[in-house]
Amino acid sequence: MDNPANDSHHTTKTAAWLAEGQSSQRDMLASLQALKAQSGTPFQVIASHRDNRPEIFEFADSTYREPSNTVDSTPDSDELSAIEPALPRWQFVLEQAKKNKVKVLLTGRNGIDYEAQREEFDAAGIRLLTGATSVAALESIDDKFAFMQQCHEHDIPVADAWRFDNVADLKALLVKHGHQPLCVKPVTGIFAQGFWRLDTGKEDGEQYDSFEHLYFTEEKKINTAQFINAYANSVMVHERPIPMLLMPYLSGQEYSIDVVCEYGEVLAAVTRYKTGKIQHIGYEQAVMDVVIPLIKAFGCDGIVSVQTKADDDGQHRVLEINSRPSGGIDYTTHSGVDLTQVGFAYWLGLSQKPKLTDIVQQITPCQVRSIMVSVKIEEDTIEQ
Structure with a gap:
């Protein structure tokens, strides 16, 4: 499957969009702003969420409120007839993405909804990143029992x-x-x-x-x-x-692995494990020996996270794949490799395709402690 970033038709696209995520959207937007400053390329950084999230949106150039696709109250029948049905989230995002010449869209927490409409995004020249390239793959990733059965079928060490x-x-x-x-x-x-x-x-x-x-x-x-x-x-x-x-219950060390991947190929990855409040960042080859065939087996595509844990014999076993970036992906920046920047620089056409062997050489092992920050919430001024 060809990478759309290599298609000359897509060179006119000028924006990257991060849709509502679980917990890392703010950090990834900040990384994209730093990438834009470093590259000298004036692409737009767009973010969307169903809620008013100023601490997220402060790092975006443009922001949108996604349809919640829920009814908060039950109106009277006369009122109900006057209400126009809201656009599905994917359709709203697609229409705005077309207007903004979006080249890359990372879907975050609602990947299956977007994945079901992949042809629509492909037709618009938008590189869609849902974590995989089929609804079936995303469903098997979300269902931990089906996921583990599929791992066994591919001889991948799994709990x-x-x-x-x-x-x-x-x-x-x-x-x-x-x-x-x-x-x-x-x-x-x-x-x-x-x-x-x-x-x-x-x-x-x-x-x-x-x-x-x-x-x-x-x-x-x-x-x-x-x-x-x-x-x-x-x-x-x-x-x-x-x-x-x-x-x-596996007694060994648990790892979280942040992965940039494309159609089942690992392009870049950083491993980490936690002791107390400290995250240890680096690259553990024994862990990656399990992760690389796992990403291939599920055809993972985008930025995903994997959890593994060692058994009593020290064998690393897969616990799960999260088909979206982890909440700790920003920790990778301290290792000298910002995985958000590595992935988006490639998908936006700002760099060549990353090679895992090269990325590994750039990683400097380190320790990280997370801290809490606060922001003041101003009046809601998000575009509708």
Whole structure:
């Protein structure tokens, strides 16, 4: 598949657009502004979000409010008939992107919606970055159970997982696998929501303190019997079933890997792991030996993040792919390699195609501590 940046038809495009993301949109916009200043090329930096986010938009040249595609209240029937349906998010963004001569669009958190319309964006000469190049691939990435099965099919080291949809399933799985340390997490989800370590498989038979998981929530530990009770009696689960996974708890080091990729090829990557509050940034070849075939197997495309964790034998195993940039992608700037700039410089036609071997030589291992900042929120003046 050809890179649109090499097509002379696209040289007239002058803008990069970052649509609503999870947590890294602000940092990436700042990197794009620095890239523009360094390159001397006057491309536009555009950002959009469904909410008023001044701390994000301050780093964009132009901003747009994305349609939320939700109804906040229920109007009277007469009012309802007078309301025109809002454009789908992807269509709104596409129309504005055409007007602004956008060359590259990174979709952020709503990748599947955009991916389903890839032909529309291709026809407009817009390089669409959703994390993959098909809806099927993105769906298999989001569904952690399907994802792990596909990893097995490609002989990629991956954490084992067993799905349960009700208490009976969970109890049966615990009988079969409860001899080892286990954990649970939702089939779909982000930010470790719903992840808990269980107290199975302990040699001394000691159970987690029933109060401990309420007091030290950041430890993500829970007594197994108490988890079963909470799951069995949850009104939330009964009203909206939440498919879950039971998995072996891996004891080794966990890594987050930020990856710039194109049609399954890794162009650049930085690895990091955390001890306490410190992020250790660098490039671990043993981790990348797992990540490179993973990116190829799922045809990843854009800027994505991967999580791995080592087992008791030190084998790095894949936990998941996030089909969008991680919240910590800005940490890569401290290593001497700003992955946002590496990717967008290429897709905007400002640089040659990155080579992973060259990027690795530019990485200087370092340690990073994140800090909190605040911004003043002014009156909402975002373009509609």
